Amino acid sequence: MDKPWLALVLALAACSSPSQPPPEPDAGPIGGCKLAYLGDPSAEPSMEVIALGPGGELQPISEGSSISLIFPPQGGRVVFAGVRVTNVDPCAVRVAGALRDLTTKQVRLDTRIINLEPTDDGYGRSAPTDISTFSNIAACPNQWAEDDLFDKPYELTVTLTDRDGKKITKIMTVTPRCDEPGYEAECLCMCAGDYVLGMQCDPDAGPLDPDLDAGADVNSSDASGGSP
């Protein structure tokens, strides 16, 4: 490089802010997904749906299965719908879960981008110790389904899409259950078809009269959406 060019480069460098290189487009100086491909890149993906059970254990889910309504950290009740899959890139897969009311066709959904946890059989899965790797379908409080959200059939759809666009979908009928030990009564209350936000769900009893809740106006005209 001749001197004028060198001077120009040095001048530009001196005027530019911080000497650190620009960040990588994804993870920056550390990180990024370094997981190896799962299975055969040329094969179609193979997937089974899994879910967290009442004791936090993994359960395979298929047509007609029960599926647990679990008390998550944020409250309410969630179906943790996950995947066990092979023949996909495990990095940044999109997992989409949806629970549908078979009567009204209304649906609750949760979609998220996760890394699969490899297992020693060539598969990857939603990690049983990490609820963020499951589709967190927020089922309750029930302000969307016409009937109770427990002990009735609902349609579960789970779709996985990997970074290369490989996609697989499973659709099945499942029966949500309020079967998490110690949390059944509250679940039965807030997942009931007639639940109204603010109704106090006592863990040791059924739903209380919402009028008894401090200041609740859920039975007043504003709850019906009509004019006062």
Next chain:
Amino acid sequence: MSAFRSLVLMALAAPLFFACSSEPNPPPTTGADPAHIDPPPQGQGFQIETETFEVPAGVEKQDCYFFRVRDLAAANGLDPESPVYVNRVQIAQKEGSHHMNVFRVRTITGLDPANGAIQEGKDNVGECFKSSNWADWPLVANSQIDGQLDWTFPEGVANEFMPDEWLMLQTHYVNASTQGTPSGEGKVNVNFWTIPKDKVKAQLGTLFATKQSIRVCASNPTPSFDGSCQFNSDKPVRIIGANGHFHSRGKQFDMFAWDGVSIEQPPMDQRFYSSQAWDEPPMLTSPELDREVPAGGGVFYSCSYQWQMPEASVGCDGLNALDKQGADDCCYTFGPIVEANEHCNIFVYYYPKSDDINCF
């Protein structure tokens, strides 16, 4: 990582979060106090306000103030025995507000108005920081912008409050490196202007949705999270107010009008809210925002993130110490601390009201 080591690291890391994070704030600028608004005249509404409180450098302050509607009405020339109907909201805040929310008090767990009209929290400590305490408390009003908001609902649309209801005003100020409080002081005023009952044609409803099982990690640096929430109405409704909330790893926040039955993201012409500004997200209000949603429909929302190296004062060790899963993956997880946690919340206002809706 052992629980003991986690606790030790957390204890060591917590004060470090902010020790190096903030330059001394400049002196307050001259001019009108952005937190000042005159209250409505007697008989036309009421004002709720916070004290003026200190937000020292390196501190996150989150306080909860309680007000009973009956008391507010009685003190402001309104009938304390009758519901009040609010059709205009004004919010004024000193600079540095991270958020301000007003909720209706419902199920009481750790945050109880009986424990005092003002319940303070600091640096993620205190009941006012625990979101489970207001999990089923319907949204009333919110703002994430500095300065003032003045929103009059469409003619005849009003939010009804019953005399025995309690309202909770929650204010969160941050004086750290990613967000500052220039004056070192916080202050919030909210005016609720009322209309007579016979002028009310439709009631305002609110929808609040949050994703709390979120992680933005070094090994999965560009995650996104999509969710949905129905209005639970058997007739069309109109969305007239909306804003989204995430922290500084947030890159794109979208909300769409949604039919309630489709699984895929709605088409782009249904998008009614888009934000790339985590610290001053737009607050859309009518008349500019007036979007019809069909019967049975709701809102589809999406939060996208870009993982970043944490502030030096936090470091990956600090994030890992806060990660309850102990993943050692430099993850930002759900929580209120701006520099160490992430959020994905939507606040939506609509009419005619079918119900107040919370999805989480």
